[in-house]
Amino acid sequence: MAEQSVIVRLAQRRDFQFELQFDGGVPTLLADEPPPLGQALGPSPVQLLAAAVGNCLSDSLLFALRKYKQQPEPISAEVRADLDRNAQGRLRVVGLDVTLALGVPAEAIEHLERVLTQFEGFCTVTQSIAPAIPVAVSVLDAQGARLK
Numbered sequence: 062m063a064e065q066s067v068i069v070r071l072a073q074r075r076d077f078q079f080e081l082q083f084d085g086g087v088p089t090l091l092a093d094e095p096p097p098l099g100q101a102l103g104p105s106p107v108q109l110l111a112a113a114v115g116n117c118l119s120d121s122l123l124f125a126l127r128k129y130k131q132q133p134e135p136i137s138a139e140v141r142a143d144l145d146r147n148a149q150g151r152l153r154v155v156g157l158d159v160t161l162a163l164g165v166p167a168e169a170i171e172h173l174e175r176v177l178t179q180f181e182g183f184c185t186v187t188q189s190i191a192p193a194i195p196v197a198v199s200v201l202d203a204q205g206a207r208l209k
Contacts, residue, residue: 078102107142107154110190114157115140117186118198122161125180129172135164157196167202177209 070082074091077099081090091103099105104112115138126133141158167173177200181187187196200209 076100107144110154111140111142111157113186114184114190114196115159115161117184118159118181119161121183121187122176122180122200124183125176126170129176131170131172131176133163133165133170137162137164154194157194158199159196160199160201162201163203163208165203167204167206167208170202173208 068084071079071092072082073079077094079092081092083089092106092109093099093101093103094105095101119136119138123133123136139160142154143156143158144152145155147153163170170176181198187198190196198209199207201207
């Protein structure tokens with residue numbers, strides 16, 4: 062039996078548009094496929110996957126830094142989802158490239174090396190999908206220096 066469950070309800074609005082309903086008072090979100098299937102009136106499933114990975118890694122980095130009482134804000138992220146066709150010609154996400162950026166220079170953060178070696182392990186989403194989809198993670202400081 063699972064320790065926890067998260068439920069998301071999807072209801073078709075029309076064609077490839079679905080309303081995503083979340084528990085806990087979270088606002089409803091409209092998801093839609095890009096043309097020619099949909100009208101791109103909301104994020105696509107691939108965009109939602111990329112957003113989930115980027116959001117989870119950003120949260121994990123912030124969590125790890127705050128364990129040491131550090132203030133890295135504002136953290137930002139960019140996620141590139143690479144798609145390719147499999148042997149059957151079906152489109153698949155074949156990799157995710159995530160760049161996280163701290164809002165401060167590296168010198169302003171204590172215990173940074175330790176944080177950089179452990180924060181990915183806190184990310185529920187990335188650790189769950191990584192066996193199937195390669196996820197490359199980079200971290201930059203506010204001056205653009207690559208830290209990881």
